[in-house]
Amino acid sequence: MSHCELEEVTQCINDKISLIKKLLDLRAVASDADKRAFLLKIEQDVNAINDLLDRFEKCVTQQRDLLKHLKELDDFFQEDMQDARHLKENIPQHMPCKGQQAAQGGQADTQAELSEPPLPKKPPRSHIKEMEFITMQEFDTIPQYMKGRVTYDQLNAAVRSINTAVMAKYRILQQPAKSLSNTARKLHQRFKEQETKDTKGLFFVVEEDLRELAQLKLDKRFVGMLNMLRHCQRLKELRGGGLTRYVLL
Known part of the structure; x- marks a missing residue:
């Protein structure tokens, strides 16, 4: 020890x-x-x-x-x-309009998704209609094959550009032709010729309007976004006279 x-x-x-x-x-x-x-x-x-x-x-x-x-x-x-x-x-550059409802039927089949809604009631001519922005809930209902790589912000950027073209077009249409410059008067005449009995009082643009008034490139990607906007019931296509008219809903 x-x-x-x-x-x-x-x-x-x-x-x-x-x-x-x-x-x-x-x-x-x-x-x-x-x-x-x-x-x-x-x-x-x-x-x-x-x-x-x-x-x-x-x-x-x-x-x-x-x-x-x-x-x-x-x-x-x-x-x-x-x-x-x-x-x-990270507040988005746009916000959905008040009272806008999310799109329904996200599980519908392809034919139902591309079905055309009825035309809206004709609004007063003094008011220029603008397309409402897509909500995130609506964006989530768009099938993935239709979205591809298009993001939520890119789709709403397309909405903003379409609204730019619509506003420019109907500001010209709402003015007397005599008060317009030569260039604007020609546009005024062209816009009037594009109207039909089915589009009277409605707001629409054609591809030429999108290119000239909003400087949009109507490539395959943008055409895909137009289909997405149809799916979300923001616009409807009316064809006739060699033109495709994109009518705002």
Whole structure:
């Protein structure tokens, strides 16, 4: 046995001897009736302190659980703050019009998706109709084969360009022909010739309008976006006289 181990054993024996002496002293004190009552009072106080310590430990445990719960709530709050900050920093350039309803029938078959809705009621001629932007819910209903790689923002950019052409066209049409320049008067005449009995009072553009008034490139990709807008019931095609008329709904 090493020197350190011997010292530890000796200390342990001395501690036990000291404890035995204290117990013997207390036993001697307990034989005295007056002192015994005093010891019983001390025992009651010790038990009361132990009860308070148990209650305190229970309270500490509850507060620790509450702190953990508050920490979780704070983490959720921080995530919501990050989401709100991201939304604030990435507000889309357009917002859907008030009261616009999401398109329905996302599970319909291909024929139903491409079915043509009825023409809208003819609005007052003094008002120029604009196509409403596509909502994210509507965009999600468009079949993937129809969307391809076109994004939500790109589709609404096409809506904005079509509206640009519509506004430019009907501002010219709403002015007296005599007040227009030669170039605008020719456009005015062309626009009038494009109208038929089915389009009177409605708002539409043709491919030439989109190219000249909105500087759009009518490639395969844009034609695909026109089909997507038909699916979302934003426009309807009317053909006749060698022209395809895109009527706003």
